[in-house]
Amino acid sequence: MCCKVVFGTQRLGQSNREAEGQGAKILALLNVASPSHNIFNSALTVALAERGHQVTVITTEAEKRPTPNMKTIVIEAAYDSSRNNFDLESYVEVSPLDMIFISYEWGCYTCEEELRSAGAQQLLNYSSTERFDLIITEAGWGECFFGFIHKFGSPPVVATSGVGIPPWISLTTGNPENPSYIPNYLLPYTSHMTFSERLYSFVIHIITTSLYQYSYIPKQEAIARKYFNEDLPRFMDIWRNFSIILVNTLVGLDDPRPLLPSVIPIGGMHIKAKPDPLPKDLKLFLDEAKDGFIFFSLGTNLRSDMLTLETQQTFLDAFSELSQRVLWKFESDALPRQPPNLRISKWLPQSNILAHPNIRIFITHCGKMSSIEAAYRGVPVVGIPFFLDQRANAKKFSAKGLGVTLDYTTLTKESILSAVREILNNDR
Ligand SMILES: *[C@@H]1O[C@H](CO)[C@@H](O)[C@H](O)[C@H]1NC(C)=O
Numbered sequence: 001m002c003c004k005v006v007f008g009t010q011r012l013g014q015s016n017r018e019a020e021g022q023g024a025k026i027l028a029l030l031n032v033a034s035p036s037h038n039i040f041n042s043a044l045t046v047a048l049a050e051r052g053h054q055v056t057v058i059t060t061e062a063e064k065r066p067t068p069n070m071k072t073i074v075i076e077a078a079y080d081s082s083r084n085n086f087d088l089e090s091y092v093e094v095s096p097l098d099m100i101f102i103s104y105e106w107g108c109y110t111c112e113e114e115l116r117s118a119g120a121q122q123l124l125n126y127s128s129t130e131r132f133d134l135i136i137t138e139a140g141w142g143e144c145f146f147g148f149i150h151k152f153g154s155p156p157v158v159a160t161s162g163v164g165i166p167p168w169i170s171l172t173t174g175n176p177e178n179p180s181y182i183p184n185y186l187l188p189y190t191s192h193m194t195f196s197e198r199l200y201s202f203v204i205h206i207i208t209t210s211l212y213q214y215s216y217i218p219k220q221e222a223i224a225r226k227y228f229n230e231d232l233p234r235f236m237d238i239w240r241n242f243s244i245i246l247v248n249t250l251v252g253l254d255d256p257r258p259l260l261p262s263v264i265p266i267g268g269m270h271i272k273a274k275p276d277p278l279p280k281d282l283k284l285f286l287d288e289a290k291d292g293f294i295f296f297s298l299g300t301n302l303r304s305d306m307l308t309l310e311t312q313q314t315f316l317d318a319f320s321e322l323s324q325r326v327l328w329k330f331e332s333d334a335l336p337r338q339p340p341n342l343r344i345s346k347w348l349p350q351s352n353i354l355a356h357p358n359i360r361i362f363i364t365h366c367g368k369m370s371s372i373e374a375a376y377r378g379v380p381v382v383g384i385p386f387f388l389d390q391r392a393n394a395k396k397f398s399a400k401g402l403g404v405t406l407d408y409t410t411l412t413k414e415s416i417l418s419a420v421r422e423i424l425n426n427d428r
Contacts, residue, residue: 028135030138276349
């Protein structure tokens, strides 16, 4: 069995002699219904295919870089079922406790929709005698696909985790997660907590992990039993069998914590050290920003065009008072009353834009991928977190003096301008 895999941001995308002639047959179950997770995971699967491994991927969108050794099975409309049933922008009002329930509900709902898809049916129709040398899967929100691990004879499994090191990793690997100095991933605390913060972190930790083990995973198991005509082992046992977990965590941005040898930090594996060239007109807009530019994006799940018109106007009013140019990822064409220094676009090559020398500030929702990209490129942030780990990520920037956090629910033109000016005028 060959599983010699070389990781590292620098080397992704390069061919590797080591793999020649000894390619492994790999199945990747990448079904978290979020485009950013797809960007993250496809960096791994494409790199493996380029090194000569035969990779079959079941995933939420077609691969944009067609790769010879890769076969992609697309779970059709995976994002729609999430989008149509979960009002992501509204979760900014939700407490961490409620967020736990919503995130597990989201995981079960999207996973079942995906198992019913034509894409999943195609993989379900594979013969159970089919064998893979290795299975790759993501460590959260897509567990009903664990049935495929059993179906294909329980080969070694490598998991990835786009959101860093969520608490259930401690249940499944034994990796230490001491809530007294490791705040729960939903909480905006650092490793230096007050007594009440530690107590709350502890309570949230117990609830997150107990629900995962005794409610969420059994539900995912029940969903899988409907679609796999086999006696499935208990999913916690499948999970505990995983060989290694590749976690998206960056030394320097994330607080130090102990890791087992099987929990390997590969933060930002999707980032290309040398950015790709930008489209010509976009490059010109940014090159000519003589006072620099501000990049504003809420990532791939939240949509700026779903913010209330009032909030959109608040941003426009603030931007119109700046001498910097502003680039805003805005998902529709209709944004009236745009100031002349603003440019909107539905899709933008974020990591490459963050590498532009004229960038001054990144206004971000602080998703894990965006946070790591900003830290990697050294761009200060104005964080406007909405849900899940975003509040915790925003806190990491503000606690380390790398950014300012704004509360979305109390946003005003003045608060936006004061955060932006704090970063523009503070030499630190
Ligand atoms: C754990 O892995 C071993 C070896 O790969 C396999 O034989 C066994 O069935 C697996 N157990 C479960 C519960 O998946």
